[in-house]
Amino acid sequence: xxxxxxxxxxxxxxxxxxxxxxxxxxxxxxxxxxxxxxxxxxxxxxxxxxxxxxxxxxxxxxxxxxxxxxxxxxxxxxxxxxxxxxxxxxxxxxxxxxxxxxxxxxxxxxxxxxxxxxxxxxxxxxxxxxxxxxxxxxxxxxxxxxxxxxxxxxxxxxxxxxxxxxxxxxxxxxxxxxxxxxxxxxxxxxxxxxxxxxxxxxxxxxxxxxxxxxxxxxxxxxxxxxxxxxxxxxxxxxxxxxxxxxxxxxxxxxxxxxxxxxxxxxxxxxx
Amino acid sequence: xxxxxxxxxxxxxxxxxxxxxxxxxxxxxxxxxxxxxxxxxxxxxxxxxxxxxxxxxxxxxxxxxxxxxxxxxxxxxxxxxxxxxxxxxxxxxxxxxxxxxxxxxxxxxxxxxxxxxxxxxxxxxxxxxxxxxxxxxxxxxxxxxxxxxxxxxxxxxxxxxxxxxxxxxxxxxxxxxxxxxxxxxxxxxxxxxxxxxxx
Numbered sequence: 001x002x003x004x005x006x007x008x009x010x011x012x013x014x015x016x017x018x019x020x021x022x023x024x025x026x027x028x029x030x031x032x033x034x035x036x037x038x039x040x041x042x043x044x045x046x047x048x049x050x051x052x053x054x055x056x057x058x059x060x061x062x063x064x065x066x067x068x069x070x071x072x073x074x075x076x077x078x079x080x081x082x083x084x085x086x087x088x089x090x091x092x093x094x095x096x097x098x099x100x101x102x103x104x105x106x107x108x109x110x111x112x113x114x115x116x117x118x119x120x121x122x123x124x125x126x127x128x129x130x131x132x133x134x135x136x137x138x139x140x141x142x143x144x145x146x147x148x149x150x151x152x153x154x155x156x157x158x159x160x161x162x163x164x165x166x167x168x169x170x171x172x173x174x175x176x177x178x179x180x181x182x183x184x185x186x187x188x189x190x191x192x193x194x195x196x197x198x199x200x201x202x203x204x205x206x207x208x209x210x211x212x213x214x215x216x217x218x219x220x221x222x223x224x225x226x227x228x229x230x231x232x233x234x235x236x237x238x239x240x241x242x243x244x245x246x247x248x249x250x251x252x253x254x255x256x257x258x259x260x261x262x263x264x265x266x267x268x269x270x271x
Numbered sequence: 272x273x274x275x276x277x278x279x280x281x282x283x284x285x286x287x288x289x290x291x292x293x294x295x296x297x298x299x300x301x302x303x304x305x306x307x308x309x310x311x312x313x314x315x316x317x318x319x320x321x322x323x324x325x326x327x328x329x330x331x332x333x334x335x336x337x338x339x340x341x342x343x344x345x346x347x348x349x350x351x352x353x354x355x356x357x358x359x360x361x362x363x364x365x366x367x368x369x370x371x372x373x374x375x376x377x378x379x380x381x382x383x384x385x386x387x388x389x390x391x392x393x394x395x396x397x398x399x400x401x402x403x404x405x406x407x408x409x410x411x412x413x414x415x416x417x418x419x420x421x422x423x424x425x426x427x428x429x430x431x432x433x434x435x436x437x438x439x440x441x442x443x444x445x446x447x448x449x450x451x452x453x454x455x456x457x458x459x460x461x462x463x464x465x466x467x468x469x470x
Binding site: 014015016018023025036037040041057058059060070101103123126127129130131133134137138139140141142143144145149150151152204226227228234236238239 | 275276277359360361363364365367368371372414415416417418419440441442443
Protein backbone atom coordinates (compact mmCIF):
# COMPACT_ATOMS: atom_id res chain seq x y z
CA UNK A 1 0.00 0.00 0.00
CA UNK A 2 1.58 3.35 -1.02
CA UNK A 3 2.32 6.00 1.63
CA UNK A 4 -0.66 8.18 2.33
CA UNK A 5 -0.35 11.88 1.51
CA UNK A 6 -1.13 14.45 4.21
CA UNK A 7 -3.89 15.92 2.03
CA UNK A 8 -5.73 12.58 2.40
CA UNK A 9 -5.67 12.94 6.17
CA UNK A 10 -7.96 15.97 6.45
CA UNK A 11 -10.96 14.98 8.56
CA UNK A 12 -12.70 18.27 9.32
CA UNK A 13 -12.77 21.95 8.40
CA UNK A 14 -14.04 25.09 10.07
CA UNK A 15 -14.37 28.75 9.14
CA UNK A 16 -14.81 31.44 11.81
CA UNK A 17 -15.61 35.10 11.25
CA UNK A 18 -15.21 37.23 14.37
CA UNK A 19 -16.88 40.60 14.82
CA UNK A 20 -14.87 43.56 16.02
CA UNK A 21 -17.20 43.86 19.01
CA UNK A 22 -20.26 42.12 20.37
CA UNK A 23 -23.30 42.52 18.12
CA UNK A 24 -26.42 41.80 20.13
CA UNK A 25 -28.59 42.88 17.18
CA UNK A 26 -27.69 39.74 15.24
CA UNK A 27 -30.43 37.96 17.20
CA UNK A 28 -33.06 40.05 15.38
CA UNK A 29 -32.27 38.15 12.19
CA UNK A 30 -32.26 34.58 13.54
CA UNK A 31 -35.88 33.96 12.51
CA UNK A 32 -35.25 35.24 8.99
CA UNK A 33 -32.17 33.02 8.68
CA UNK A 34 -34.11 30.00 9.89
CA UNK A 35 -36.95 30.75 7.49
CA UNK A 36 -34.48 30.88 4.62
CA UNK A 37 -32.77 27.54 5.31
CA UNK A 38 -35.48 25.48 7.01
CA UNK A 39 -36.56 23.63 3.89
CA UNK A 40 -33.10 22.71 2.70
CA UNK A 41 -31.99 19.05 2.84
CA UNK A 42 -30.94 17.66 6.19
CA UNK A 43 -31.91 20.81 8.11
CA UNK A 44 -31.77 20.35 11.86
CA UNK A 45 -31.89 23.14 14.46
CA UNK A 46 -29.85 22.59 17.63
CA UNK A 47 -30.15 25.87 19.46
CA UNK A 48 -32.41 28.85 18.87
CA UNK A 49 -31.85 31.41 21.59
CA UNK A 50 -31.52 35.20 21.67
CA UNK A 51 -27.74 34.87 22.00
CA UNK A 52 -27.11 31.89 19.73
CA UNK A 53 -28.41 30.22 16.60
CA UNK A 54 -26.94 26.80 15.90
CA UNK A 55 -28.19 24.53 13.14
CA UNK A 56 -27.14 21.91 10.63
CA UNK A 57 -27.99 22.06 6.96
CA UNK A 58 -26.71 19.54 4.43
CA UNK A 59 -23.35 18.51 5.87
CA UNK A 60 -22.37 21.81 7.44
CA UNK A 61 -23.15 23.22 10.86
CA UNK A 62 -23.66 26.94 11.35
CA UNK A 63 -23.27 28.84 14.61
CA UNK A 64 -24.19 32.50 14.92
CA UNK A 65 -23.54 34.33 18.15
CA UNK A 66 -23.00 37.91 19.25
CA UNK A 67 -19.27 37.39 18.80
CA UNK A 68 -18.80 35.24 15.75
CA UNK A 69 -20.19 33.40 12.76
CA UNK A 70 -18.78 29.88 12.54
CA UNK A 71 -19.32 27.26 9.84
CA UNK A 72 -17.95 23.76 10.39
CA UNK A 73 -17.96 20.59 8.32
CA UNK A 74 -19.01 17.13 9.40
CA UNK A 75 -16.31 14.79 10.63
CA UNK A 76 -15.39 12.98 7.45
CA UNK A 77 -13.01 10.11 6.79
CA UNK A 78 -12.03 9.43 3.19
CA UNK A 79 -11.44 5.87 1.96
CA UNK A 80 -7.64 6.16 1.80
CA UNK A 81 -7.45 7.28 5.41
CA UNK A 82 -10.03 4.78 6.61
CA UNK A 83 -7.96 1.89 5.28
CA UNK A 84 -5.07 2.96 7.51
CA UNK A 85 -6.75 3.97 10.75
CA UNK A 86 -6.83 1.54 13.70
CA UNK A 87 -10.21 -0.16 14.18
CA UNK A 88 -11.74 -1.77 17.20
CA UNK A 89 -13.98 -3.84 14.94
CA UNK A 90 -15.69 -3.18 11.63
CA UNK A 91 -17.85 -0.41 13.03
CA UNK A 92 -15.42 1.62 15.13
CA UNK A 93 -12.36 3.62 14.11
CA UNK A 94 -9.85 5.50 16.23
CA UNK A 95 -9.43 9.26 16.00
CA UNK A 96 -7.17 11.50 18.11
CA UNK A 97 -9.18 12.68 21.09
CA UNK A 98 -8.52 16.24 22.11
CA UNK A 99 -7.99 17.33 18.52
CA UNK A 100 -11.52 18.35 17.64
CA UNK A 101 -13.48 21.21 19.08
CA UNK A 102 -16.81 20.29 20.59
CA UNK A 103 -18.69 21.56 17.53
CA UNK A 104 -17.66 18.28 15.88
CA UNK A 105 -19.37 16.00 18.42
CA UNK A 106 -16.74 13.26 18.32
CA UNK A 107 -18.81 11.19 20.74
CA UNK A 108 -21.43 10.68 18.03
CA UNK A 109 -21.19 8.54 14.96
CA UNK A 110 -19.49 9.96 11.91
CA UNK A 111 -20.05 9.43 8.25
CA UNK A 112 -17.62 7.87 5.84
CA UNK A 113 -17.36 10.10 2.86
CA UNK A 114 -17.41 8.83 -0.69
CA UNK A 115 -15.83 12.10 -1.70
CA UNK A 116 -12.11 12.50 -2.08
CA UNK A 117 -10.58 14.86 0.52
CA UNK A 118 -10.08 17.35 -2.30
CA UNK A 119 -13.76 17.25 -3.22
CA UNK A 120 -14.73 17.38 0.47
CA UNK A 121 -12.66 20.54 0.88
CA UNK A 122 -14.10 22.07 -2.28
CA UNK A 123 -17.72 21.41 -1.30
CA UNK A 124 -17.16 22.76 2.21
CA UNK A 125 -15.66 25.94 0.79
CA UNK A 126 -18.52 26.38 -1.71
CA UNK A 127 -21.15 25.75 0.95
CA UNK A 128 -19.45 28.14 3.36
CA UNK A 129 -19.29 30.86 0.72
CA UNK A 130 -22.99 30.53 -0.01
CA UNK A 131 -24.16 30.44 3.61
CA UNK A 132 -22.01 33.49 4.38
CA UNK A 133 -23.45 35.27 1.33
CA UNK A 134 -26.99 34.39 2.42
CA UNK A 135 -26.55 35.55 6.01
CA UNK A 136 -24.82 38.71 4.79
CA UNK A 137 -27.91 39.48 2.72
CA UNK A 138 -30.38 38.70 5.49
CA UNK A 139 -28.65 40.83 8.12
CA UNK A 140 -29.81 44.35 7.41
CA UNK A 141 -26.93 46.41 6.06
CA UNK A 142 -24.73 43.33 5.79
CA UNK A 143 -22.69 41.42 8.35
CA UNK A 144 -20.74 43.48 10.84
CA UNK A 145 -17.02 44.29 10.44
CA UNK A 146 -14.69 41.47 11.40
CA UNK A 147 -11.72 41.86 13.70
CA UNK A 148 -10.26 38.70 12.24
CA UNK A 149 -11.30 35.73 10.14
CA UNK A 150 -9.92 32.21 10.34
CA UNK A 151 -9.98 28.71 8.95
CA UNK A 152 -9.08 25.50 10.77
CA UNK A 153 -8.04 22.19 9.23
CA UNK A 154 -7.99 19.02 11.34
CA UNK A 155 -5.77 16.09 10.33
CA UNK A 156 -5.71 12.52 11.63
CA UNK A 157 -2.34 10.84 11.03
CA UNK A 158 -2.32 7.02 10.83
CA UNK A 159 0.95 6.26 12.59
CA UNK A 160 0.77 2.57 11.71
CA UNK A 161 1.17 3.56 8.07
CA UNK A 162 3.57 6.50 8.21
CA UNK A 163 6.37 8.01 10.25
CA UNK A 164 5.53 11.58 11.17
CA UNK A 165 8.78 13.46 11.53
CA UNK A 166 7.63 16.37 13.67
CA UNK A 167 5.99 14.06 16.19
CA UNK A 168 9.14 11.96 16.39
CA UNK A 169 11.29 15.06 16.86
CA UNK A 170 8.94 16.43 19.51
CA UNK A 171 8.95 13.13 21.39
CA UNK A 172 12.73 12.88 21.19
CA UNK A 173 13.48 16.48 22.17
CA UNK A 174 11.18 16.34 25.18
CA UNK A 175 12.63 13.05 26.41
CA UNK A 176 13.79 12.68 30.02
CA UNK A 177 15.62 9.53 31.01
CA UNK A 178 13.32 7.06 32.73
CA UNK A 179 10.19 9.10 32.18
CA UNK A 180 7.57 9.21 29.46
CA UNK A 181 6.22 12.57 28.32
CA UNK A 182 2.49 12.07 28.70
CA UNK A 183 1.45 15.54 27.62
CA UNK A 184 -0.99 14.95 24.78
CA UNK A 185 -1.34 18.35 23.13
CA UNK A 186 1.45 20.71 22.14
CA UNK A 187 0.45 24.14 20.87
CA UNK A 188 2.60 26.53 18.85
CA UNK A 189 1.53 29.99 17.73
CA UNK A 190 3.08 31.83 14.82
CA UNK A 191 2.72 35.45 13.87
CA UNK A 192 3.36 36.68 10.33
CA UNK A 193 3.71 40.46 9.91
CA UNK A 194 1.66 42.06 7.16
CA UNK A 195 3.31 42.33 3.77
CA UNK A 196 2.62 45.32 1.57
CA UNK A 197 -1.15 45.56 0.98
CA UNK A 198 -1.84 42.33 2.85
CA UNK A 199 -3.20 41.38 6.25
CA UNK A 200 -1.33 40.22 9.32
CA UNK A 201 -1.49 36.45 9.63
CA UNK A 202 -1.49 34.11 12.57
CA UNK A 203 -1.26 30.33 12.76
CA UNK A 204 -2.01 28.13 15.75
CA UNK A 205 -0.60 24.66 15.24
CA UNK A 206 -1.71 21.93 17.63
CA UNK A 207 -0.08 18.54 17.69
CA UNK A 208 -1.96 15.72 19.42
CA UNK A 209 0.14 12.79 20.55
CA UNK A 210 -1.18 9.27 20.90
CA UNK A 211 -0.78 7.42 24.17
CA UNK A 212 1.91 5.15 22.78
CA UNK A 213 3.50 4.31 26.12
CA UNK A 214 0.48 2.17 26.97
CA UNK A 215 0.25 0.22 23.73
CA UNK A 216 3.01 -1.04 21.49
CA UNK A 217 1.01 -0.68 18.29
CA UNK A 218 1.31 2.75 16.62
CA UNK A 219 -1.99 4.55 16.93
CA UNK A 220 -3.28 7.78 15.46
CA UNK A 221 -1.84 11.26 15.86
CA UNK A 222 -3.56 14.55 15.24
CA UNK A 223 -2.76 18.01 13.96
CA UNK A 224 -4.85 21.12 13.65
CA UNK A 225 -3.96 24.33 11.86
CA UNK A 226 -5.89 27.45 12.81
CA UNK A 227 -5.00 30.09 10.24
CA UNK A 228 -6.15 33.68 10.73
CA UNK A 229 -6.13 36.88 8.71
CA UNK A 230 -6.10 40.02 10.83
CA UNK A 231 -6.85 43.28 8.99
CA UNK A 232 -5.32 46.47 10.32
CA UNK A 233 -8.82 47.81 10.92
CA UNK A 234 -12.04 45.77 11.18
CA UNK A 235 -13.39 44.97 7.74
CA UNK A 236 -16.80 44.06 6.35
CA UNK A 237 -17.14 41.25 3.81
CA UNK A 238 -16.94 43.69 0.89
CA UNK A 239 -13.60 44.87 2.28
CA UNK A 240 -12.24 41.36 1.74
CA UNK A 241 -13.57 41.43 -1.83
CA UNK A 242 -16.81 39.51 -1.18
CA UNK A 243 -17.66 36.16 0.47
CA UNK A 244 -15.93 34.02 -2.16
CA UNK A 245 -12.71 36.02 -2.19
CA UNK A 246 -12.70 36.12 1.62
CA UNK A 247 -13.06 32.35 2.02
CA UNK A 248 -10.62 31.64 -0.82
CA UNK A 249 -7.98 33.88 0.75
CA UNK A 250 -8.27 31.76 3.90
CA UNK A 251 -8.21 28.46 2.02
CA UNK A 252 -5.23 29.42 -0.10
CA UNK A 253 -3.39 31.01 2.83
CA UNK A 254 -3.67 27.94 5.03
CA UNK A 255 -2.61 25.58 2.21
CA UNK A 256 0.41 27.73 1.42
CA UNK A 257 1.59 27.86 5.03
CA UNK A 258 1.11 24.11 5.58
CA UNK A 259 2.98 23.32 2.36
CA UNK A 260 5.84 25.65 3.23
CA UNK A 261 6.12 24.48 6.82
CA UNK A 262 6.96 20.82 6.09
CA UNK A 263 5.10 20.03 9.31
CA UNK A 264 2.93 17.46 7.53
CA UNK A 265 5.79 15.57 5.93
CA UNK A 266 5.40 11.81 6.21
CA UNK A 267 7.89 9.03 5.58
CA UNK A 268 6.95 5.46 4.80
CA UNK A 269 7.06 3.17 7.81
CA UNK A 270 9.26 0.14 7.33
CA UNK A 271 7.25 -3.05 7.61
CA UNK B 272 -12.84 36.39 23.97
CA UNK B 273 -10.06 34.16 22.80
CA UNK B 274 -8.04 34.41 19.64
CA UNK B 275 -9.11 31.27 17.83
CA UNK B 276 -11.16 30.70 14.72
CA UNK B 277 -13.26 28.21 16.59
CA UNK B 278 -14.97 30.90 18.66
CA UNK B 279 -16.18 30.82 22.18
CA UNK B 280 -15.97 27.15 23.00
CA UNK B 281 -12.46 27.16 24.34
CA UNK B 282 -13.19 30.22 26.41
CA UNK B 283 -15.94 28.39 28.21
CA UNK B 284 -13.69 25.38 28.65
CA UNK B 285 -10.99 27.56 30.09
CA UNK B 286 -13.38 29.33 32.37
CA UNK B 287 -14.34 25.89 33.62
CA UNK B 288 -10.68 25.20 34.37
CA UNK B 289 -10.10 22.76 31.50
CA UNK B 290 -6.82 24.13 30.24
CA UNK B 291 -3.43 22.68 29.51
CA UNK B 292 -0.15 23.82 30.98
CA UNK B 293 1.23 24.50 27.51
CA UNK B 294 -2.14 25.80 26.35
CA UNK B 295 -3.58 28.81 24.69
CA UNK B 296 -1.72 31.95 25.70
CA UNK B 297 -4.25 34.55 24.69
CA UNK B 298 -7.30 32.77 25.98
CA UNK B 299 -5.58 31.88 29.20
CA UNK B 300 -4.75 35.54 29.63
CA UNK B 301 -8.30 36.55 28.84
CA UNK B 302 -9.71 34.06 31.30
CA UNK B 303 -7.14 34.99 33.89
CA UNK B 304 -7.77 38.72 33.67
CA UNK B 305 -11.50 38.43 33.05
CA UNK B 306 -11.32 40.78 30.07
CA UNK B 307 -13.12 38.51 27.67
CA UNK B 308 -14.09 41.33 25.30
CA UNK B 309 -10.66 42.79 24.91
CA UNK B 310 -8.21 41.30 22.47
CA UNK B 311 -4.76 42.88 22.49
CA UNK B 312 -3.12 42.91 19.08
CA UNK B 313 -0.12 40.62 18.86
CA UNK B 314 3.16 42.33 19.46
CA UNK B 315 1.55 45.31 21.23
CA UNK B 316 2.39 46.29 24.79
CA UNK B 317 -0.96 44.92 25.92
CA UNK B 318 -0.20 41.64 24.18
CA UNK B 319 3.22 41.32 25.81
CA UNK B 320 1.63 42.05 29.17
CA UNK B 321 -1.02 39.38 28.54
CA UNK B 322 1.64 36.82 27.64
CA UNK B 323 3.65 37.58 30.76
CA UNK B 324 0.45 37.23 32.79
CA UNK B 325 -0.05 33.84 31.20
CA UNK B 326 3.43 32.69 31.97
CA UNK B 327 2.98 33.66 35.60
CA UNK B 328 -0.41 31.97 35.75
CA UNK B 329 0.87 28.85 34.00
CA UNK B 330 3.66 28.34 36.46
CA UNK B 331 1.09 28.47 39.26
CA UNK B 332 -1.41 26.22 37.51
CA UNK B 333 0.90 23.54 36.18
CA UNK B 334 1.28 21.76 39.48
CA UNK B 335 -2.43 21.08 39.61
CA UNK B 336 -2.70 19.64 36.09
CA UNK B 337 -3.04 15.84 36.11
CA UNK B 338 -0.30 14.12 34.14
CA UNK B 339 -2.72 11.91 32.21
CA UNK B 340 -5.55 14.33 31.71
CA UNK B 341 -6.45 13.59 28.11
CA UNK B 342 -7.72 10.36 26.64
CA UNK B 343 -5.34 9.31 23.85
CA UNK B 344 -7.70 8.04 21.18
CA UNK B 345 -11.41 8.00 20.65
CA UNK B 346 -13.23 5.16 18.93
CA UNK B 347 -16.12 6.39 16.85
CA UNK B 348 -18.97 4.53 15.23
CA UNK B 349 -18.92 5.10 11.49
CA UNK B 350 -21.59 4.74 8.84
CA UNK B 351 -21.46 4.85 5.09
CA UNK B 352 -22.45 8.23 3.71
CA UNK B 353 -25.28 8.22 1.20
CA UNK B 354 -23.82 11.35 -0.34
CA UNK B 355 -27.25 12.90 -0.95
CA UNK B 356 -27.37 15.69 1.60
CA UNK B 357 -24.45 17.79 0.53
CA UNK B 358 -24.73 17.44 -3.22
CA UNK B 359 -26.70 20.50 -4.09
CA UNK B 360 -26.47 22.52 -0.90
CA UNK B 361 -24.20 25.22 -2.29
CA UNK B 362 -26.47 25.64 -5.31
CA UNK B 363 -29.63 25.72 -3.18
CA UNK B 364 -28.12 28.28 -0.81
CA UNK B 365 -27.02 30.38 -3.75
CA UNK B 366 -30.54 30.38 -5.21
CA UNK B 367 -32.04 31.41 -1.88
CA UNK B 368 -29.49 34.21 -1.50
CA UNK B 369 -30.23 35.49 -5.01
CA UNK B 370 -33.96 35.38 -4.33
CA UNK B 371 -33.80 36.82 -0.85
CA UNK B 372 -32.94 40.35 -1.70
CA UNK B 373 -33.20 42.29 -4.91
CA UNK B 374 -31.00 45.33 -5.22
CA UNK B 375 -32.97 47.88 -7.22
CA UNK B 376 -30.33 50.59 -7.35
CA UNK B 377 -27.02 51.62 -5.77
CA UNK B 378 -25.74 55.15 -5.37
CA UNK B 379 -22.65 56.66 -3.77
CA UNK B 380 -23.18 58.61 -0.57
CA UNK B 381 -21.25 60.41 2.09
CA UNK B 382 -21.83 61.01 5.79
CA UNK B 383 -22.67 64.67 6.37
CA UNK B 384 -23.43 64.77 10.04
CA UNK B 385 -23.75 62.47 13.01
CA UNK B 386 -26.30 63.64 15.58
CA UNK B 387 -25.52 62.68 19.15
CA UNK B 388 -27.45 62.61 22.43
CA UNK B 389 -26.36 64.37 25.63
CA UNK B 390 -24.08 61.46 26.53
CA UNK B 391 -22.31 61.79 23.22
CA UNK B 392 -23.66 58.54 21.77
CA UNK B 393 -24.63 58.68 18.09
CA UNK B 394 -28.38 58.75 17.54
CA UNK B 395 -28.91 59.46 13.87
CA UNK B 396 -26.92 60.05 10.74
CA UNK B 397 -27.47 62.52 7.91
CA UNK B 398 -26.23 61.20 4.60
CA UNK B 399 -25.76 62.96 1.28
CA UNK B 400 -26.81 60.69 -1.57
CA UNK B 401 -25.79 61.47 -5.09
CA UNK B 402 -28.48 60.18 -7.48
CA UNK B 403 -27.37 60.57 -11.09
CA UNK B 404 -25.99 64.03 -10.40
CA UNK B 405 -28.91 65.14 -8.23
CA UNK B 406 -27.99 65.28 -4.59
CA UNK B 407 -30.40 64.54 -1.84
CA UNK B 408 -30.11 64.28 1.90
CA UNK B 409 -31.50 61.40 3.93
CA UNK B 410 -31.50 61.01 7.68
CA UNK B 411 -31.64 57.60 9.32
CA UNK B 412 -31.42 56.17 12.83
CA UNK B 413 -28.02 54.90 13.87
CA UNK B 414 -29.66 51.47 14.19
CA UNK B 415 -29.65 51.13 10.42
CA UNK B 416 -25.85 51.16 10.34
CA UNK B 417 -24.01 47.97 11.20
CA UNK B 418 -20.62 49.60 11.15
CA UNK B 419 -18.94 52.45 12.98
CA UNK B 420 -19.95 55.70 11.34
CA UNK B 421 -17.44 58.48 11.00
CA UNK B 422 -17.84 62.01 9.61
CA UNK B 423 -17.22 62.24 5.85
CA UNK B 424 -17.26 58.47 5.55
CA UNK B 425 -18.02 57.21 2.04
CA UNK B 426 -20.96 54.87 1.74
CA UNK B 427 -23.03 53.04 -0.83
CA UNK B 428 -26.80 53.30 -0.52
CA UNK B 429 -28.65 50.32 -1.94
CA UNK B 430 -32.33 50.37 -2.68
CA UNK B 431 -33.30 46.83 -1.77
CA UNK B 432 -36.47 44.82 -1.90
CA UNK B 433 -36.95 42.03 0.60
CA UNK B 434 -40.24 40.23 0.16
CA UNK B 435 -42.66 43.05 -0.57
CA UNK B 436 -40.74 45.66 1.40
CA UNK B 437 -38.54 48.25 -0.28
CA UNK B 438 -35.98 50.07 1.82
CA UNK B 439 -32.58 51.73 1.81
CA UNK B 440 -29.57 49.79 3.04
CA UNK B 441 -26.19 51.35 3.76
CA UNK B 442 -22.78 49.81 3.40
CA UNK B 443 -19.20 51.02 3.50
CA UNK B 444 -17.90 51.99 0.08
CA UNK B 445 -14.58 50.71 -1.08
CA UNK B 446 -12.25 53.55 -2.03
CA UNK B 447 -13.61 55.04 -5.25
CA UNK B 448 -11.36 55.17 -8.28
CA UNK B 449 -11.91 58.89 -8.84
CA UNK B 450 -9.68 61.16 -10.84
CA UNK B 451 -8.71 64.50 -9.35
CA UNK B 452 -11.52 66.37 -11.10
CA UNK B 453 -14.19 63.99 -9.80
CA UNK B 454 -12.61 64.08 -6.35
CA UNK B 455 -12.70 67.91 -6.31
CA UNK B 456 -16.31 67.93 -7.48
CA UNK B 457 -17.35 65.54 -4.72
CA UNK B 458 -15.52 67.61 -2.13
CA UNK B 459 -17.19 70.81 -3.31
CA UNK B 460 -20.66 69.21 -3.22
CA UNK B 461 -20.11 67.98 0.33
CA UNK B 462 -18.74 71.28 1.57
CA UNK B 463 -21.58 73.16 -0.14
CA UNK B 464 -24.15 71.04 1.67
CA UNK B 465 -22.34 71.61 4.94
CA UNK B 466 -22.27 75.37 4.54
CA UNK B 467 -25.67 75.65 2.87
CA UNK B 468 -24.37 77.38 -0.27
CA UNK B 469 -24.99 76.51 -3.91
CA UNK B 470 -22.34 74.61 -5.81
